[in-house]
Amino acid sequence: MKYVDFYGEAPHEAGAFSVFEDGDIAVFFPKRRRDLHKGACGTANIIGGSAGVGASFLAAGACLKSGAGYTKLYLPPTVYPHAIGSVSPACILREFSAVEGELLLADCIAVGMGAGVSEELYADILKLLHSFQGTLVLDADALNALAFYGVEALKRKNCRVIVTPHPKEFSRLTKKPIGEILEDPITAALRFAREYEVTVILKNYRSVITDGERIALNVTGSPALAKGGSGDVLSGLLAGTVARGTAPFDAAAVSSFLLGKAGELAALEMGEYAPDATDIIHYLAKAIARYK
Numbered sequence: 001m002k003y004v005d006f007y008g009e010a011p012h013e014a015g016a017f018s019v020f021e022d023g024d025i026a027v028f029f030p031k032r033r034r035d036l037h038k039g040a041c042g043t044a045n046i047i048g049g050s051a052g053v054g055a056s057f058l059a060a061g062a063c064l065k066s067g068a069g070y071t072k073l074y075l076p077p078t079v080y081p082h083a084i085g086s087v088s089p090a091c092i093l094r095e096f097s098a099v100e101g102e103l104l105l106a107d108c109i110a111v112g113m114g115a116g117v118s119e120e121l122y123a124d125i126l127k128l129l130h131s132f133q134g135t136l137v138l139d140a141d142a143l144n145a146l147a148f149y150g151v152e153a154l155k156r157k158n159c160r161v162i163v164t165p166h167p168k169e170f171s172r173l174t175k176k177p178i179g180e181i182l183e184d185p186i187t188a189a190l191r192f193a194r195e196y197e198v199t200v201i202l203k204n205y206r207s208v209i210t211d212g213e214r215i216a217l218n219v220t221g222s223p224a225l226a227k228g229g230s231g232d233v234l235s236g237l238l239a240g241t242v243a244r245g246t247a248p249f250d251a252a253a254v255s256s257f258l259l260g261k262a263g264e265l266a267a268l269e270m271g272e273y274a275p276d277a278t279d280i281i282h283y284l285a286k287a288i289a290r291y292k
Contacts (some may be wrong), residue, residue: 017186017208017215020257025291028246028254029067041069042243045106046236047096047124048075051116053083055140058229058277059113059236060091065284066240074103099127108135110239112142113232122149129157135242139164139235147172154196161198162248164235170202186215199248201238203231207256211249218253220260224267229277234259237284261287 001024044063048056056073063071074096075083083093096103103109109132115121122145128136136159138146143165146153151173154161163173167185171178174192181188182204189202193212202208207218238255242248262283266275275283 017217019217019219020253022291025254025257028241028250029288029292031292038069041067042107042240042245043070043072043105044068044236044239044243045072045074045103045109046113046239047103047109047111047115048073048079048083048113049115049121049141050076050079051141052114053079055114055229055232057083057087058232058281059110059239060087061278061281062233062236062284063110063240063243064088064090064236065281065288066237066244067288068107068240068243070243071236071240072106099124099131104128104132106134107243107245108137108239110137110139110235112138112140112145113235115141115145117141117144117148119149121145122153126153129153129159129161132159135160135162135248137162137164137235137239137242139231140169143169143173151196154198160248161196162201162238162242162252163192163198164201164203164231164238166203166231186210186217190215199252201234201252201256203234203256209249209252209256214249216249216253218256218260220257220264222260222263222267223272224270224275225259225263225280227276230259230263230280233277233280233284258284258287261290 001018046056046060060071060073072092072094074094077095080095167178167181170181185202185208189200189208189210193200193210199211209216241251241255262280265286266279266283
């Protein structure tokens with residue numbers, strides 16, 4: 001792991017950041033015991049929406065590659081019947097109508113992918129922040145709902161939270177111009193993480209990961225990832241990585257690293273133009289196998 005200091009003529013509030021390298025990743029994929037069972041490997045729940053159901057399918061597909069014991073996809077009643085046969089049979093499908101019961105019995109929940117921005121979604125986020133005891137991954141329209149209806153809700157939570165905005169979503173959350181964010185993304189992410197006590201993945205071609213104390217910069221990746229769905233793949237992989245027992249900051253850094261590696265491997269075999277998000281899920285398995 002490399003460390004880069006910000007200190008020059010004047011101290012920078014971020015101090016220093018780390019850069020994960022190949023040798024750092026194997027630690028998070030130790031050899032498994034022969035008597036290991038799925039109940040010991042955690043449960044990740046993906047809450048899908050009806051505005052872009054393919055996004056939640058991608059998240060669930062990536063989660064299945066993470067090593068989590070159970071991947072469960074919760075879908076609205078209007079979408080649920082159409083999902084049967086459209087997602088891997090290894091994924092457990094559930095009909096979703098309210099934030100309650102079995103839905104909350106997970107190690108990690110990811111929400112927002114293809115959800116559509118609505119008061120109903122915001123109400124579900126508030127319930128999750130209040131009632132869930134694990135780690136909550138907020139992506140896509142979950143972030144947009146927070147930006148529209150009130151990001152201060154993040155200060156009233158009983159669970160650990162990871163937010164995964166790209167610069168435009170982060171601009172909505174912080175009410176700051178994108179140019180200002182891109183000028184110093186590390187400081188922007190660090191301040192948000194500290195104010196709201198969350199882990200942030202500020203996604204870009206060089207993603208910033210911080211929990212308000214530690215900072216990592218992800219340097220893996222490829223233009224092959226510059227397509228819709230890549231963020232959904234990251235959220236699913238992240239949810240599963242947390243569910244199997246990895247701490248939020250480490251899971252965020254490792255998942256970002258592996259998504260980038262999958263993009264690099266896909267580009268080597270398919271070129272930078274052809275790979276789509278479903279291809280990236282396939283190459284996630286190859287990326288993880290490099291570090292087992």
